[in-house]
Amino acid sequence: MLKKLGLVALLFALGSVTALAADFNGKWTAEVQGRNGAQTVTFDFKVDGSTLTGKVTTPRGETDISNGKVDGDNIYFDQVLNFNGNSFTLSYKGTADGADSIKFTRTFGGGNGERPPQEFVAKRAAAGSAPAAPPAQ
Secondary structure (H helix, E strand, O other): HHHHHHHHHHHHHHHHHHOOOOOOOEEEEEEEEOOOEEEEEEEEEEEOOOOOEEEEEOEEEEEEEEEEEOOOOOOEEEEEEEOOEEEEEEEEEEEOOOOEEEEEEEEEEOOOOOOOOOOEEEEEOOOOOOOOOOOOO
């Protein structure tokens, strides 16, 4: 009887840990420093188990994320950008900081020269908020 009670307690505790994993679904916004000052970046995440899909929207437009995954309170994904025939990858690693904040580190790859990692915080967007609009051309 005591073994069964201990097993039930263990299963409940393990289930509780899973339930406490961060919910990354939805829209998130961040102010990220760039060459021309701060820009608003919007993330639209969709989580299915440990798989993450979605889009990143900046003033330059919208791109799909790739290689997305979620592991507990951690989120990982890449954003592949193409400029003038050159491709480079931005790799993101984030950690939930409460229910409505993600601390991100973004690294650059495939570009010309090394850039230092960039740190910023994304906040959960208010319901009904729109992503950043691309610039007028």
